[in-house]
Amino acid sequence: MLNFSFKNSTQIHFGEGQIKALSQAIPKESKVLVTYGGGSIKSNGVYDQVVDVLSEHTWFEFSGIEPNPKYETLMKAQDLIRQHDIDFLLAVGGGSVVDGTKFIAAAALFEGEDPWDFISKGQPINQALPIGCVLTLPATGSESNANSVVTRDGNKLPFQSPLVQPLFAVLDPSVTLSLSDRQISNGVIDAFVHIMEQYLTYSVNGKVQDRFAEGLLQTLIEEGPKALVAETKNDLDVRGNIMWAATMALNGLIGAGVPQDWSTHMIGHELTGAYGIDHARTLSIVLPAVMKVCAKEKREKLLQYAERIWNLTEGDDDSRISRATELTEQFFKTMQVPTRLSQVDLGETEIDGLIEKLTQHGMVKLGEQSIITPEVSREILMAAL
Amino acid sequence: MLNFSFKNSTQIHFGEGQIKALSQAIPKESKVLVTYGGGSIKSNGVYDQVVDVLSEHTWFEFSGIEPNPKYETLMKAQDLIRQHDIDFLLAVGGGSVVDGTKFIAAAALFEGEDPWDFISKGQPINQALPIGCVLTLPATGSESNANSVVTRDGNKLPFQSPLVQPLFAVLDPSVTLSLSDRQISNGVIDAFVHIMEQYLTYSVNGKVQDRFAEGLLQTLIEEGPKALVAETKNDLDVRGNIMWAATMALNGLIGAGVPQDWSTHMIGHELTGAYGIDHARTLSIVLPAVMKVCAKEKREKLLQYAERIWNLTEGDDDSRISRATELTEQFFKTMQVPTRLSQVDLGETEIDGLIEKLTQHGMVKLGEQSIITPEVSREILMAAL
Numbered sequence: 142m143l144n145f146s147f148k149n150s151t152q153i154h155f156g157e158g159q160i161k162a163l164s165q166a167i168p169k170e171s172k173v174l175v176t177y178g179g180g181s182i183k184s185n186g187v188y189d190q191v192v193d194v195l196s197e198h199t200w201f202e203f204s205g206i207e208p209n210p211k212y213e214t215l216m217k218a219q220d221l222i223r224q225h226d227i228d229f230l231l232a233v234g235g236g237s238v239v240d241g242t243k244f245i246a247a248a249a250l251f252e253g254e255d256p257w258d259f260i261s262k263g264q265p266i267n268q269a270l271p272i273g274c275v276l277t278l279p280a281t282g283s284e285s286n287a288n289s290v291v292t293r294d295g296n297k298l299p300f301q302s303p304l305v306q307p308l309f310a311v312l313d314p315s316v317t318l319s320l321s322d323r324q325i326s327n328g329v330i331d332a333f334v335h336i337m338e339q340y341l342t343y344s345v346n347g348k349v350q351d352r353f354a355e356g357l358l359q360t361l362i363e364e365g366p367k368a369l370v371a372e373t374k375n376d377l378d379v380r381g382n383i384m385w386a387a388t389m390a391l392n393g394l395i396g397a398g399v400p401q402d403w404s405t406h407m408i409g410h411e412l413t414g415a416y417g418i419d420h421a422r423t424l425s426i427v428l429p430a431v432m433k434v435c436a437k438e439k440r441e442k443l444l445q446y447a448e449r450i451w452n453l454t455e456g457d458d459d460s461r462i463s464r465a466t467e468l469t470e471q472f473f474k475t476m477q478v479p480t481r482l483s484q485v486d487l488g489e490t491e492i493d494g495l496i497e498k499l500t501q502h503g504m505v506k507l508g509e510q511s512i513i514t515p516e517v518s519r520e521i522l523m524a525a526l
Numbered sequence: 527m528l529n530f531s532f533k534n535s536t537q538i539h540f541g542e543g544q545i546k547a548l549s550q551a552i553p554k555e556s557k558v559l560v561t562y563g564g565g566s567i568k569s570n571g572v573y574d575q576v577v578d579v580l581s582e583h584t585w586f587e588f589s590g591i592e593p594n595p596k597y598e599t600l601m602k603a604q605d606l607i608r609q610h611d612i613d614f615l616l617a618v619g620g621g622s623v624v625d626g627t628k629f630i631a632a633a634a635l636f637e638g639e640d641p642w643d644f645i646s647k648g649q650p651i652n653q654a655l656p657i658g659c660v661l662t663l664p665a666t667g668s669e670s671n672a673n674s675v676v677t678r679d680g681n682k683l684p685f686q687s688p689l690v691q692p693l694f695a696v697l698d699p700s701v702t703l704s705l706s707d708r709q710i711s712n713g714v715i716d717a718f719v720h721i722m723e724q725y726l727t728y729s730v731n732g733k734v735q736d737r738f739a740e741g742l743l744q745t746l747i748e749e750g751p752k753a754l755v756a757e758t759k760n761d762l763d764v765r766g767n768i769m770w771a772a773t774m775a776l777n778g779l780i781g782a783g784v785p786q787d788w789s790t791h792m793i794g795h796e797l798t799g800a801y802g803i804d805h806a807r808t809l810s811i812v813l814p815a816v817m818k819v820c821a822k823e824k825r826e827k828l829l830q831y832a833e834r835i836w837n838l839t840e841g842d843d844d845s846r847i848s849r850a851t852e853l854t855e856q857f858f859k860t861m862q863v864p865t866r867l868s869q870v871d872l873g874e875t876e877i878d879g880l881i882e883k884l885t886q887h888g889m890v891k892l893g894e895q896s897i898i899t900p901e902v903s904r905e906i907l908m909a910a911l
């Protein structure tokens with residue numbers, strides 16, 4: 142096992158009706174800015190629940206945080222924050238709203254010239270407004286980690302700071318019942334690939350981490366499809382298991398003390414950047430190809446994955462690995478996401494451009510062993526055709 | 527799944543050499559009291575490592591915290607704390623040292639007459655000195671939870687407060703290499719039963735919790751015996767996997783959102799109280815008997831445990847359950863702990879006295895369904911003969 146330091150200080154309030162926890166979780170004297178997205182929280186009743194619970198708080202609102210939240214949008218919140226002396230942010234929404242709110246929190250107290258500098262120039266974040274969140278879409282894990290991704294001028298760039306990690310996250314599975322099948326699918330796939338990026342590397346004999354990762358994968362494989370069929374899609378246990386698995390998938394725990402890959406994400410980002418493909422759907426296309434092209438480097442973990450996740454114990458090593466990759470694709474198909482570039486109308490002619498973008502963005506040594514050069518990324522994209 | 531609120535704010539510094547993290551983790555201006563037990567940290571080199579790392583801190587020391595730490599011992603630290611304006615406690619040892627230090631931390635700032643009142647009368651703990659710890663024996667989980675057990679006049683009583691949860695815990699597997707086989711065995715069994723108390727109840731369909739609990743059980747079953755045989759006992763991965771599993775076993779995570787039992791612990795406490803049997807060795811005696819006597823109530827989870835932990839898929843339900851119980855006892859035997867009262871020289875004649883103690887201590891409705899009355903406890907003890 143590798144050495145690590147790990148802490149996760151987000152207070153989780155999990156279960157139906159837990160939105161009521163807001164009234165205690167946010168200090169009474171706070172001036173709260175409720176941040177949200179395009180307004181789905183108004184149609185699904187979450188907005189009304191939040192309004193009810195904040196009846197004794199002073200609060201304002203800022204809406205319009207889009208998927209892949211933009212710098213220009215987020216900076217609009219700054220006037221509101223100054224005008225009303227806002228000292229607490231409550232993000233109500235999915236990963237994009239939480240990510241965007243993290244930027245707003247750090248930007249509000251940034252002492253340099255342009256808050257973008259803490260992303261583009263790595264300037265330190267020395268303070269940030271406290272954040273709480275009500276999660277409406279299980280997927281990204283942003284509700285209990287220190288990470289955020291913000292887009293400016295087409296550049297989708299990450300930053301992180303313990304100061305923007307939410308103090309608390311309300312995870313109420315019942316608020317996910319109004320999600321579309323596509324949102325559910327995307328969320329399950331996003332969480333699944335988060336786990337795989339921290340699991341499918343090389344073994345360092347981190348048995349707890351491996352077992353936890355495998356347990357989360359099994360949970361998503363069992364529960365994900367149930368959230369898409371009529372008989373079980375409204376089962377709160379199904380929704381709850383998916384929600385808790387997605388949070389645990391990227392809260393730092395399963396990645397502590399083990400190598401991490403993230404090449405699928407980096408290659409996938411270029412597909413989103415160039416063609417606007419949903420983030421999760423880029424992952425479901427790229428991951429199986431990474432499993433094929435990097436089968437040699439990932440051999441030991443692929444065999445473990447084949448046995449523990451798909452019960453493959455017969456046949457030679459190569460056939461078990463190839464069957465496990467097939468079954469992964471099969472699961473993705475059951476979750477109604479594409480697994481090939483051709484299914485999103487892309488072909489070989491687009492690959493040169495994608496490789497160029499990867500190179501431009503410095504993504505030239507990807508993977509847990511830094512051996513995924515642009516040429517290997519090309520092989521991966523070819524394998525995903 | 528049940529509703530829950532969960533947070534774990536202890537910063538873990540895991541791995542060989544992580545004692546060096548102390549120099550940053552404890553504020554430089556602190557006046558530190560290093561607390562420890564009988565002096566094993568002096569013979570195994572941990573004391574010297576701590577002294578080296580604290581070279582720029584002002585620190586004092588308090589030793590002699592015994593197993594099942596006593597109120598009288600712990601109160602002796604209070605003079606030292608006042609005399610030197612101590613404002614930070616560093617516990618260096620196993621679960622008893624950490625538990626005892628938690629009491630010292632809360633007692634130092636207690637505003638009532640006698641600090642024992644926050645245990646015996648449930649008086650609130652409003653403040654406590656900050657605590658860090660260097661764990662030397664993986665077992666209790668006290669290094670990253672808010673719980674403590676302290677003994678006064680033969681009464682072994684628990685208290686808990688988020689204010690006494692350690693701010694950080696150094697988990698360096700190499701410091702466990704000097705432990706005796708008996709200490710290692712006891713630690714593995716303690717952690718194993720902590721997991722079982724949160725797992726072997728009735729199902730609420732908490733899939734992540736179940737998978738995590740099972741993953742920890744599997745880790746201990748695989749790695750525990752290796753720590754007792756010459757070829758593998760000095761393998762730092764073996765020690766590391768046990769250490770991380772023991773911490774995760776009782777940091778609140780696997781018990782969040784699921785029912786909990788704890789009858790094995792409560793019955794076991796009486797065996798320790800009356801006969802001084804090592805805590806873990808009471809658990810290895812009582813748990814198999816609980817599995818037998820409560821097989822009906824725990825049926826669904828026992829079948830799941832049989833299949834997922836012991837790969838038992840053939841035969842009827844009863845035979846799989848009974849085989850799983852046998853295999854659990856077999857594992858305990860491999861770990862060199864007793865599984866029957868007769869092995870610690872106790873017999874039927876002692877049972878009346880134990881039941882009387884349980885009743886005196888209010889332990890009359892134990893278990894996840896509160897149906898383990900003193901009569902059922904008697905059945906359990908009879909089954910453990």
